[in-house]
Amino acid sequence: MDRVYVIGIGSTVFGKLPDSSIGELAVKAASDAILEAVVDRKDIGALYLGNFVSGMLLGQGILAGLVADGLGLGQIPATAVEGACASGGIAFRHAYLSVASGQTKMALAIGAEKMTHASTGLVTSALSGAMDLEHDGSSGLTFPGLFGLIARKYCDRYGATRDDVSAVVRKNKANGLLNPLASMGAALTLEEIGQSRPISDPIRLFDCCPAGDGAAAILLANEDVARDMLSLPIEVLATVQTRGAPHVGRMDDLCSFGATVSASREAFALARVSPKDISFVELHDCFSIAEIVDSEDLGLVPRGHGAAYAAEGRTAVGGDIPINPSGGLLAKGHPVGATGLGQIYECVTQLRGTHANQVANAEFGMTHNLGGTGVACSVSIFRRGNI
Amino acid sequence: MDRVYVIGIGSTVFGKLPDSSIGELAVKAASDAILEAVVDRKDIGALYLGNFVSGMLLGQGILAGLVADGLGLGQIPATAVEGACASGGIAFRHAYLSVASGQTKMALAIGAEKMTHASTGLVTSALSGAMDLEHDGSSGLTFPGLFGLIARKYCDRYGATRDDVSAVVRKNKANGLLNPLASMGAALTLEEIGQSRPISDPIRLFDCCPAGDGAAAILLANEDVARDMLSLPIEVLATVQTRGAPHVGRMDDLCSFGATVSASREAFALARVSPKDISFVELHDCFSIAEIVDSEDLGLVPRGHGAAYAAEGRTAVGGDIPINPSGGLLAKGHPVGATGLGQIYECVTQLRGTHANQVANAEFGMTHNLGGTGVACSVSIFRRGNI
Numbered sequence: 008m009d010r011v012y013v014i015g016i017g018s019t020v021f022g023k024l025p026d027s028s029i030g031e032l033a034v035k036a037a038s039d040a041i042l043e044a045v046v047d048r049k050d051i052g053a054l055y056l057g058n059f060v061s062g063m064l065l066g067q068g069i070l071a072g073l074v075a076d077g078l079g080l081g082q083i084p085a086t087a088v089e090g091a092c093a094s095g096g097i098a099f100r101h102a103y104l105s106v107a108s109g110q111t112k113m114a115l116a117i118g119a120e121k122m123t124h125a126s127t128g129l130v131t132s133a134l135s136g137a138m139d140l141e142h143d144g145s146s147g148l149t150f151p152g153l154f155g156l157i158a159r160k161y162c163d164r165y166g167a168t169r170d171d172v173s174a175v176v177r178k179n180k181a182n183g184l185l186n187p188l189a190s191m192g193a194a195l196t197l198e199e200i201g202q203s204r205p206i207s208d209p210i211r212l213f214d215c216c217p218a219g220d221g222a223a224a225i226l227l228a229n230e231d232v233a234r235d236m237l238s239l240p241i242e243v244l245a246t247v248q249t250r251g252a253p254h255v256g257r258m259d260d261l262c263s264f265g266a267t268v269s270a271s272r273e274a275f276a277l278a279r280v281s282p283k284d285i286s287f288v289e290l291h292d293c294f295s296i297a298e299i300v301d302s303e304d305l306g307l308v309p310r311g312h313g314a315a316y317a318a319e320g321r322t323a324v325g326g327d328i329p330i331n332p333s334g335g336l337l338a339k340g341h342p343v344g345a346t347g348l349g350q351i352y353e354c355v356t357q358l359r360g361t362h363a364n365q366v367a368n369a370e371f372g373m374t375h376n377l378g379g380t381g382v383a384c385s386v387s388i389f390r391r392g393n394i
Numbered sequence: 395m396d397r398v399y400v401i402g403i404g405s406t407v408f409g410k411l412p413d414s415s416i417g418e419l420a421v422k423a424a425s426d427a428i429l430e431a432v433v434d435r436k437d438i439g440a441l442y443l444g445n446f447v448s449g450m451l452l453g454q455g456i457l458a459g460l461v462a463d464g465l466g467l468g469q470i471p472a473t474a475v476e477g478a479c480a481s482g483g484i485a486f487r488h489a490y491l492s493v494a495s496g497q498t499k500m501a502l503a504i505g506a507e508k509m510t511h512a513s514t515g516l517v518t519s520a521l522s523g524a525m526d527l528e529h530d531g532s533s534g535l536t537f538p539g540l541f542g543l544i545a546r547k548y549c550d551r552y553g554a555t556r557d558d559v560s561a562v563v564r565k566n567k568a569n570g571l572l573n574p575l576a577s578m579g580a581a582l583t584l585e586e587i588g589q590s591r592p593i594s595d596p597i598r599l600f601d602c603c604p605a606g607d608g609a610a611a612i613l614l615a616n617e618d619v620a621r622d623m624l625s626l627p628i629e630v631l632a633t634v635q636t637r638g639a640p641h642v643g644r645m646d647d648l649c650s651f652g653a654t655v656s657a658s659r660e661a662f663a664l665a666r667v668s669p670k671d672i673s674f675v676e677l678h679d680c681f682s683i684a685e686i687v688d689s690e691d692l693g694l695v696p697r698g699h700g701a702a703y704a705a706e707g708r709t710a711v712g713g714d715i716p717i718n719p720s721g722g723l724l725a726k727g728h729p730v731g732a733t734g735l736g737q738i739y740e741c742v743t744q745l746r747g748t749h750a751n752q753v754a755n756a757e758f759g760m761t762h763n764l765g766g767t768g769v770a771c772s773v774s775i776f777r778r779g780n781i
Binding site: 008028030059060062063065066067068069071072073075076080082083084085086087088089090091097100101104108110132133135136137138139140141248249250251252253257265266269378379382383 | 395415417446447449450452453454455456458459460462463469470471472473474475476477478484487488491495497519520522523524525526527528635636637638639640644652653656765766769770
């Protein structure tokens with residue numbers, strides 16, 4: 008496999024974007040990535056687009072072809088991929104593979120979603136498609152319900168408190184205030200978080216990431232192309248995709264997602280770095296408890312200490328292992344198919360040293376995108392480039 | 395790129411299958427492919443699943459992960475891909491690439507769809523997602539409408555008659571009678587076809603492929619694995635994916651799909667064979683006029699002669715270039731995401747020499763899967779193996 012570099016990035020704001028169609032959002036993000044890299048778009052040989060609910064909420068398929076047409080690309084393979092909330096990370100891996108395997112010298116990964124036009128009921132119903140409807144669906148389980156079970160089990164097993172979990176929300180909402188792409192940043196007290204509206208006990212409103220509209224895009228290139236770029240090259244050291252439990256009955260442990268554990272192990276091995284080398288991580292905090300579990304599954308925080316790390320400020324920017332300096336899903340919102348590419352956008356900005364909430368001396372960045380009950384997972388590791 | 399071989403195939407009957415879920419259909423087809431090859435399923439390193447309307451008609455996403463779990467595969471990457479009616483062909487290409495690039499020694503491509511439980515209105519609405527809803531959708535154009543325009547233009551330009559077009563239907567419906575996987579085979583006269591219920595002038599009922607339920611699966615392996623197989627190896631000489639017009643306003647010519655022309659040219663070049671080498675083709679006859687246009691776009695029939703070839707019996711088994719000896723979409727039906735893999739199942743069976751409607755001395759087989767208004771296309775060429 009050849010070395011692969013990020014040479015361009017683009018992202019819309021994540022939030023309520025009623026004036027743009029999903030295609031327009033995707034074309035805008037991808038155009039920005041192409042324009043930033045200053046390359047000839049006829050050299051882009053593959054396009055992958057991550058999306059989850061466009062069919063269900065908009066009735067629109069063929070997004071990959073639509074967006075390729077909107078971008079004025081050639082008759083290249085343009086493929087939509089789906090792995091629930093991990094769709095963006097999966098699109099990224101496939102664009103990576105098309106460059107790494109020598110099929111093309113440049114490839115585009117795009118994630119896009121439009122959700123805020125639909126009612127909460129419709130969005131909840133669409134997102135339930137990330138569960139096995141024959142098992143979890145028929146039991147009445149929802150995602151807030153699942154993460155409620157996880158939170159209860161985690162706090163019981165490891166002695167974490169409501170305030171410990173709230174500390175994750177406080178940090179991410181505060182980080183979001185610094186991020187111009189995040190619409191849902193806020194300065195909140197632990198009390199405001201812990202007293203917010205109950206959703207699915209013990210999950211409360213501020214424990215949940217909001218749905219959103221948005222798109223993000225990453226342009227990848229091989230070493231020959233990247234060498235000629237004016238911008239600092241960011242190398243993709245590893246990008247791994249795994250699958251795990253499609254419903255809660257297949258989870259070995261409520262406090263761990265097996266697909267994350269496998270993906271991170273493989274990513275560390277491929278990248279030849281260890282957890283202590285990672286300068287920061289953008290991980291899948293769809294709920295506050297998810298950030299805690301993810302940080303442990305990724306090997307970045309000792310098992311059972313995720314909540315304490317957050318409460319002690321060890322996951323803030325400036326702490327031992329900054330988690331979600333962008334504000335994460337909790338402050339950026341979760342336009343499902345776009346999220347994984349949005350994480351990589353934030354990661355690349357950090358490694359370039361130009362993030363609005365910059366981690367000092369960021370050298371190795373990690374991203375983690377998780378789908379459903381852990382049915383699909385994408386983990387990537389990046390390095391500030393020397394080429 | 396390494397050489398890649400088909401080592402196992404599986405398919406359900408295509409038709410009305412109300413007693414099985416989409417996951418069950420996919421697991422059945424894939425299990426048959428694995429069992430036929432007699433391999434250890436832990437050696438299967440990637441799964442790709444083609445599907446188009448499961449989100450819209452069933453509310454179920456994560457099919458790739460669900461099916462991987464149902465098959466008892468490992469924590470391997472399991473990815474759903476979408477390119478409207480070409481989703482199956484796209485899944486096949488990605489499974490091919492994962493073997494050809496050395497990522498894994500074995501990979502599974504599966505296509506699956508469930509449609510017959512839904513009302514005609516819902517199915518029509520879901521299939522409209524294969525159009526650009528902002529352009530064609532808002533104009534009221536439907537797929538029978540589009541192919542009606544194509545049929546009118548084609549017959550006007552080339553002087554083809556109603557009976558010439560009906561000859562395609564008569565042939566495919568008759569071929570379907572011989573195929574145990576086809577539920578919609580029939581012995582029809584030209585008069586019965588030409589007098590059937592008008593759908594979208596000049597398109598009549600028998601010009602349209604029916605929706606369907608079904609699944610098909612192909613197990614691919616590298617040369618080392620294929621050499622140890624007991625069955626006749628079938629080599630994948632080329633599999634090409636292109637993108638074309640996402641709406642009718644972007645078609646250069648109503649009587650040709652640019653994505654098919656590009657894909658077939660590239661496939662012939664990669665396979666190092668020419669149209670005259672092809673023993674038979676399974677192509678995308680979603681409407682009878684589509685078979686005529688496709689056969690010309692693929693370079694198998696001279697431009698403007700597709701209808702005459704059908705009328706003269708030159709595309710029947712035993713003719714110059716047998717087209718859709720399986721009965722095609724017209725007789726098998728079109729469980730959208732499954733169709734591309736179903737075509738490859740038929741093609742492999744022909745090259746093994748065991749098809750119920752066998753083409754004599756079949757050596758090189760071709761498949762062609764087309765999505766939407768030609769927004770996505772997949773063309774593959776196979777050879778009866780010497781390994």
